[in-house]
Amino acid sequence: MNKEGLLIVVSGFSGAGKGTVMKRLIEKYQSYALSISATTRAPREGEVNGREYFFKTVEEFKEMIARDELIEYAQYVNNFYGTPKHYVEEQLKAGRNVILEIEIQGALKIKEKFPDAVLMFIVPPSAKVLKERLIGRGTESLDVVHARLKRAVEEAEGVEAYDYVVVNDDLETCVEDINEIILSEQKKVAKNLTLINNIRDELKCFSKGE
Numbered sequence: 001m002n003k004e005g006l007l008i009v010v011s012g013f014s015g016a017g018k019g020t021v022m023k024r025l026i027e028k029y030q031s032y033a034l035s036i037s038a039t040t041r042a043p044r045e046g047e048v049n050g051r052e053y054f055f056k057t058v059e060e061f062k063e064m065i066a067r068d069e070l071i072e073y074a075q076y077v078n079n080f081y082g083t084p085k086h087y088v089e090e091q092l093k094a095g096r097n098v099i100l101e102i103e104i105q106g107a108l109k110i111k112e113k114f115p116d117a118v119l120m121f122i123v124p125p126s127a128k129v130l131k132e133r134l135i136g137r138g139t140e141s142l143d144v145v146h147a148r149l150k151r152a153v154e155e156a157e158g159v160e161a162y163d164y165v166v167v168n169d170d171l172e173t174c175v176e177d178i179n180e181i182i183l184s185e186q187k188k189v190a191k192n193l194t195l196i197n198n199i200r201d202e203l204k205c206f207s208k209g210e
Contacts, residue, residue, distance in 0.1 A: 004092055004093060004095060005031075005033075005091065005092045005094070005095050005096045005097045005098055006097045006098075006116075006117075006118055006182060006185060006186065006191075007088070007092065007097075007098055007100070007110070007114050007116070007117040007118070008032075008097055008098065008099045008100065008117070008118045008120065008182065009099075009100045009102060009106075009107045009110050009111070009117050009118065009119045009120065010022060010099055010100065010101050010102075010120050010121075010122060011101075011102060011103060011104050011107045011119070011120070011121050011122070011155075011162070012121055012122030012123060012168075013122075013123065013124065013130055013148075013152040013155060013156075014134065014148040014151070014152070015124070015130050015131075015133040015134035015137070015148065016122045016123055016124050016130065016133075016168055017122070017124070017133065017168045017171070017174075018101060018122045018168070019101065020171065021122060021168055021171065021174050021175060021178070022034055022099055022101055024171060024172075024175050025099070025175050025178060025179065026099075028175060028179075029179060031096060031097055032096065032097050032098075032099055033091040033096040033097070033098050033099070034098075034099045034101065035083055035084070035087055035088050035091075035098055035099060035100050035101070036050065036051070036052070036053060036054060036084070036087065037053055037054070037081050037082060037083055037084075037100075037101065037102065038053065038054040038055075038056050038061060038064060038070070038073075038080075038081070038082045038083075038084055039053045039054070039055060039056065039061075039079060039080065039081045039082075040055075040056055040057065040058050040061050040079045040080045040081075041053075041055075041079035041081075042055075043055055044139050045139070054084065056080075058080065061073075061080045061082065064082065064084075065082070068085075069084060069085055069086070070082040070083055070084060070085060071083040071084075071085050071088060071100075071110065071113070072102065072106040072109040072110055072113070073106065074102070074103055074105035074106045074109075075105075076103045076105070076151070077144070077147055077148065077151065081102065081103060081106065082106070083100055083102060083106065083110075088100070097182055103155075104155050104158050104161075107119055107161075107162070108158070108161055111161070116191075118163055118164070118181070118182070118185050119161065119162040119163045119164070120162060120163065120164045120165075120166055120178065120181070121159050121162040121164070121165050121166070122165075122166050122167075122168050122174070123159075123165060123166070123167055123168065124167075124168060124169070125167060125168075125169045127152075130149070130152065131145075131149060134148060134149065164181055166178055166181075
């Protein structure tokens with residue numbers, strides 16, 4: 001089997017619960033590694049630098065861009081988000097499936113650079129549920145909630161670029177759906193050419209009557 005891990009890009013409307021889903025996936029299966037993004041947004045209550053995000057000033061973030069330390073970066077609701085390069089490359093080589101939890105702008109950039117990346121878009125059961133979840137978080141003003149809902153309208157137009165859409169209605173079901181998709185991706189022929197070529201070489205002895 002292919003020893004290098006898969007690059008998995010997960011996006012979704014703000015409030016769709018993608019962070020909770022990814023946390024549960026990591027807890028349940030050891031084959032996944034969640035890439036920690038860098039961001040210029042302020043930490044929410046309970047968030048720790050280097051655990052949920054690498055929290056940066058705008059100046060620090062721009063320095064990372066200048067040093068080519070990011071695989072991708074994008075601006076979303078007045079803040080910058082980006083994916084540090086070193087951690088991702090290290091985990092893939094170690095055979096772990098690396099999850100990038102990023103917005104649609106960054107996801108499309110990743111697909112351009114890494115055509116084999118698997119793109120998933122997590123959605124709530126309905127727009128009504130999405131609004132209820134955003135308001136229910138209680139972490140942002142109504143103006144920011146409305147900005148996120150407006151952004152969701154724009155994101156909905158770009159979902160066709162993704163490989164899979166996963167509905168987050170029930171947490172455990174959503175986690176299992178994602179894991180099954182990744183297991184299926186790992187079995188694709190293109191991901192196992194090394195194994196196939198090895199078997200072909202071993203079979204040649206039979207064609208020679210050995």
